[in-house]
Amino acid sequence: MALFKQLDEQVEKLLGLFNKEDNWLIAINADPDALGSALALRRMMARKVGDIAIAQINEIKRPDNLSMIRYLRIPTQKLIPNLAAQYDKFALVDSQPHHNLEFSQLEFSVVIDHHPLTKENPVEAEFVDIRPKYGAVCTMMTEYLYNMHIRPGKLLATALMYGIRCDTRTFERDFIDADMSAFKYLNKFADPKLLNRISRSEFHLDWMRYFSRAFYNLRRIGHGLFAHCGNVENPDILVIVADFFTRVHNVSWVVVSGTADDKLVVILRGDGMRRDMGKMAQSIMNGLGSAGGHKQAARAEVDVAELDGEDPEIFMLKRLGQGKKTTIRRI
Structure with missing residues (x-):
């Protein structure tokens, strides 16, 4: 029995969008699931496209998110019009274009998410993968990495593991077997000390x-x-x-x-x-x-x-x- 579902068609279609001549911007509303997913997509694009950047629409002030960015070396920056103008292809993870006005200003080629779809706001892009039953998009990205035969490095595995942990609230919220499988699989490559350091950075004193x-x-x-x-x-x-x-x-x-x-x-x-x-x-x-x-x-x-x-x-x-x-x- 395979560890994860086979994604041959999805992988072929997704990789078919990547071209050395294109520069990609991965847009997120930064939280652990979005940060881990963006880092995974960046790894998938590595050496397949011209330039890759990650940009968030929100100001990041939560201590655990800041610790995650710092310790796991996630190269995200604030999404502003001048930055977006430097890129010709856009991807969106852990969100849909209608979730925020800033997203709706961009034309996405890739949308990967786990939030419920609505009839009023259909998602249109060259590649769309939305699975509402999944507890975390990081689980979906782990499946893609596995299907692409990409072994996640220590920092990426830790980011994905923390994203799953947060979005499932350590499996107290809705999740499926794939979330558990991904968490177990990533545990082989993640750094538990970094994971604990990030998870213990939750509050500012002035909060x-x-x-x-x-x-x-x-x-x-x-x-x-x-x-x-x-x-x-x-x-x-x-x-x-x-x-x-x-x-x-x-x-x-x-x-x-x-x-x-x-x-x-x-x-x-x-x-x-x-x-x-x-x-x-x-x-x-x-x-x-x-x-x-x-x-x-x-x-x-x-x-x-x-x-x-x-x-x-x-x-x-x-x-x-x-x-x-x-x-x-x-x-």
Whole structure:
């Protein structure tokens, strides 16, 4: 029995897009899964194309992401128009073009992702591989490397392993056998000391004030929790706070919101049983901004200007409490 599924047709089609005359830019919304996947795609393109760069649309401030970039030597940079103008081919991993306005400005030749597809936003590219059942795109990239007979080096294997670990939340979220197989396979090549060093770099000391705000504003809404953190220096802080609250006993979903760069950002986490977080995100926004994700994890964003002067926290409370039998109370 093969360790991974055979991808002969996909590999042939993907490699057929690579040409020495082309310069490629791999675009990401940087998180561990995206960073590991981009590094893997860069390895696949090595010596097959002219130039390769990785660029992220977001400001990277999470300590574990910064540690991952530093220790695993991931050459990513901020995506700006002047940088994009230097490249003629574009690839997108761990996202789809409609997930962010900055992505929609580029014409992608390659899109590899694991987020759910929507009928309203079909993905068009020369090569598209989207597998919503997979726990991490890093698993998909590991399968590609295996099918291409590329043995991942220590740094690449560690990056892919950490990406799988984060997106499956150490296999607490939805995953399939392929995720476990990839994690086990990569363990042979990864550096456990680097993996531990990265995973232990989760918080900045000055982020504790956002936890304080979240606790102060914490509300019980039905079977879930909601907290608004006010203005934050980086939306990644909201992810960390939301993940923390998922550990509370007898809570089936968590929503944490905050404002950053004139946008209301909403992070949703769930146990995958009572409510679908992707659908819940779309319901909250109800056509405003962007929203989507998995059954257990989702994200939504909207310009504060689109709220017509309404306070972001009040906006969220109204949207979350719109059910007839929903009760909202402070903790």
